[in-house]
Amino acid sequence: MKNKALKIVFMGTSQFAVPSLESLAGSPHQLMGVVSQPDRPRGRGRRLQPTPVKEAALRYGIPVLQFERIRDEQAVQGVKELVPDLIVVVSYGQILPAALLQAPPWGCINVHASLLPDYRGAAPIQRAIMDGRTITGVTTMLMDVGMDTGDILLREEVPISDEIDHGGLETRLAEVGAKLLLKTVAGLSAGSIRPVPQEHDKATYAAMISREDELISWTWPAREIHNRIRALSPFPGAYTIFQGERLKLYRSRVLEESGQGQEGIFLFATSDGLVVQTGQGALEILEVQKAGKKRMPAREFIKGYPLVQGSRLSG
Numbered sequence: 001m002k003n004k005a006l007k008i009v010f011m012g013t014s015q016f017a018v019p020s021l022e023s024l025a026g027s028p029h030q031l032m033g034v035v036s037q038p039d040r041p042r043g044r045g046r047r048l049q050p051t052p053v054k055e056a057a058l059r060y061g062i063p064v065l066q067f068e069r070i071r072d073e074q075a076v077q078g079v080k081e082l083v084p085d086l087i088v089v090v091s092y093g094q095i096l097p098a099a100l101l102q103a104p105p106w107g108c109i110n111v112h113a114s115l116l117p118d119y120r121g122a123a124p125i126q127r128a129i130m131d132g133r134t135i136t137g138v139t140t141m142l143m144d145v146g147m148d149t150g151d152i153l154l155r156e157e158v159p160i161s162d163e164i165d166h167g168g169l170e171t172r173l174a175e176v177g178a179k180l181l182l183k184t185v186a187g188l189s190a191g192s193i194r195p196v197p198q199e200h201d202k203a204t205y206a207a208m209i210s211r212e213d214e215l216i217s218w219t220w221p222a223r224e225i226h227n228r229i230r231a232l233s234p235f236p237g238a239y240t241i242f243q244g245e246r247l248k249l250y251r252s253r254v255l256e257e258s259g260q261g262q263e264g265i266f267l268f269a270t271s272d273g274l275v276v277q278t279g280q281g282a283l284e285i286l287e288v289q290k291a292g293k294k295r296m297p298a299r300e301f302i303k304g305y306p307l308v309q310g311s312r313l314s315g
Helices: 015-025 052-059 073-080 124-130 166-190 222-231 298-304
Strands: 007-012 030-036 040-042 047-049 064-066 086-090 108-112 135-142 152-159 238-242 245-254 266-269 274-277 282-290
Touching: 007 015, 007 052, 015 030, 015 052, 015 086, 015 166, 030 052, 052 064, 064 073, 086 166, 108 166, 124 135, 124 166, 124 222, 135 166, 152 166, 222 238, 222 245, 222 282, 274 298, 282 298
Parallel strands: 007 030, 007 086, 030 064, 086 108
Antiparallel strands: 040 047, 108 135, 135 152, 238 245, 245 282, 266 274, 274 282
16 A cells, blocks of 8 residues: 655654654644743743744644643644644653544554653653663554553564663654664554553663662662663763762763772772772772863863862762
């Protein structure tokens, strides 16, 4: 069956969604409009700033709708008036009501940054890195009223290297997701994709990152701390306590030698940074940020804040 050009409404907010929007904008399908979260105050001046998706939509000349609550009747009606064949949702940030899910004849599809049913929820990329996973991926699914519970359309695996952080992996998954989205829409319009129900008994949940997740405990193994640091880099950043103040940690490396001493004790400096004892093994800290300062290599930090052997980081 020949692919049919569809009228699509795209719903997204964060940078992760931008490649998907751009892929649709360059396709034969017609973007009827983009729905994004309201502008929010950002930066030191707290001036209202558009979302990354809104900025991208305006570059392409696509009409943008913004609603405080997508569940409000006015919001639902506003989207329906665009008369889409299909709604595409990527990192939008709100749960769609049933009235909207049921509106387009081709349904609503979502691009999710995990291999569903693994890591349903708000923080699949961070949680996969935090858990030390070596494989993740992207899933496209038909949306239903549940949280990432809809039937699977397509999936693609992506390896997680030991060095990659959340920012790098998110960029990679966004690129993969954009390509997978085009394949999914083409397959749906051609009738060549058969939705597959998820195995709900195998589902795991990726809870939103909390303040408690950010504080490092040096009693943890070096590998676990390393995973926590890269899972929270570049934002919001894992941290430890140094001289009574927060010290954010952005890059690290697990060392083969175990070191000796109490957890959190500074063992020695290297050409790249500083080595700290953990509950199991030693961790080399490579990039840090002191409160009120810019991010810097740990070797530069040591020059300004000399650490004697035996100094302690706490958490």
